[in-house]
Amino acid sequence: MTAHIQIRGLSKSFAGQILYSNFDLDFPHQKITSIFGPNGCGKSTLINMISGLLPMDSGQVLFDGKTLEKTVIGYVFQNYRDALFPWKKAIDNIKYPLQIAKKSSADIEARTQELIQSFDVRFDLNRYPYELSGGQQQLISIMRALAPYPEVLFLDEPFSALDYEMTLFMRDKLQAIFETTKTTMILVSHDLDEAVYLADHILMLTRRPTRVAQEIAFTAPRPRQTNTLTSEIFNVVKGQCLDIFQKEIKVLS
Ligand SMILES: Nc1ncnc2c1ncn2[C@@H]1O[C@H](COP(=O)(O)OP(=O)(O)OP(=O)(O)O)[C@@H](O)[C@H]1O
Ligand SMILES: [Mg+2]
Known part of the structure; x- marks a missing residue:
């Protein structure tokens, strides 16, 4: 099996306390x-x-042999309340990473609609995060993470x-x-x-x-x-x- 993520020689300490020392790990595709x-x-x-x-103290992480800078990733945080932009409507939270990636408005619209359909979202995405339930907010957070095809x-x-x-x-x-x-x-x-x-x-x-x-x-x-x-x-x-x-x-x- 080929590794998707390859971690080599990772070291990390906090305040002199070793957390990882020369740590190697592969994550599969x-x-x-x-x-x-x-x-x-x-x-x-x-x-x-x-x-x-x-930051790592030392070590290397490669994604299919590429660095992080050349890789699209998504991250879903535990605390969705802090993760979504409260001043943006749910739909604009989802679009955000596509805007950052400078996609055309047609592409952004198409990808957003695709996500809405694949998640079968029935609630109003023109609402702000605080107007949504916890589950709905975390769903938005996952949709946002998936938007740029990580x-x-x-x-x-x-x-x-x-x-x-x-x-x-x-x-x-x-x-x-x-x-x-x-x-x-x-x-x-x-x-x-x-x-x-x-x-x-x-x-x-x-x-x-x-x-x-x-x-x-x-x-x-x-x-x-x-x-x-x-x-x-x-x-x-x-x-x-x-x-x-x-x-x-x-x-x-
Ligand atoms: N910014 C930091 N400064 C100092 N110590 C830290 C920092 N972040 C994490 N640590 C310490 O590093 C260790 C690992 O923390 P981490 O949050 O990664 O653990 P975890 O496995 O995710 O724990 P949990 O199960 O509680 O979520 C802990 O002892 C923590 O106190
Ligand atoms: Mg943790």
């Missing part, structure tokens, strides 16, 4: 990789460095601020987008059921200094549905993840 690990092990820091939101979509606990009903809806929406677009996705989730349910691979991280404890494949067929959560393969994989996780959190406790 056209797969959903979930990142799971103890609190504070550096999941957000990792994807923030890969996506260029945070090669990689990063999601840091994207559903953790949503209620349960909306979380279930959004998980399936994300899965449907993945099945249609096959966009490589890197998902940080603190919910093990969610991490496994959505993933092709689950990347289990250790405590700091952070390493990959194990990478576990989850090959249940898509679309995954409620009955996936009670299937044998799901429970076996979740059990493996839980074992690794528990060993990790025992190390220092």
Whole structure:
């Protein structure tokens, strides 16, 4: 399998405390990789460095052999309330990355309509973010991230601020987008059921200094549905993840 994202020799410390030291990792093409690990092990820091939101101390990240500057990425933040531009209507939030990329108004219009149709959006996109529900805002945030056809979509606990009903809806929406677009996705989730349910691979991280404890494949067929959560393969994989996780959190406790 060829790597889509290749991380080599990544090091990062905060205030003299080593988080990553000479860390290597590959993320596969056209797969959903979930990142799971103890609190504070550096999941957000990792994807923030890969996506260029945070500088590395040293190391290299390549996307299909290209640098970040030559790669289109999308990022969905945990806190959608801070992520959307409150002064822009929902529709203008979605259009924003296309405007930044200096697309023509015809292209922007066409892409926006395409997104609206593929997400089957029924609510009024001429409303401002504060006029929308949490789930609707996070949907806008995901549509905005997808607008420029990102090669990689990063999601840091994207559903953790949503209620349960909306979380279930959004998980399936994300899965449907993945099945249609096959966009490589890197998902940080603190919910093990969610991490496994959505993933092709689950990347289990250790405590700091952070390493990959194990990478576990989850090959249940898509679309995954409620009955996936009670299937044998799901429970076996979740059990493996839980074992690794528990060993990790025992190390220092
Ligand atoms: N800007 C910063 N300055 C100093 N320390 C930081 C900074 N950002 C993160 N850290 C520290 O680095 C470690 C990793 O943080 P990070 O947010 O990446 O963890 P995480 O795995 O995403 O945690 P969580 O599960 O709580 O979301 C933590 O110990 C955190 O305190
Ligand atoms: Mg985090």
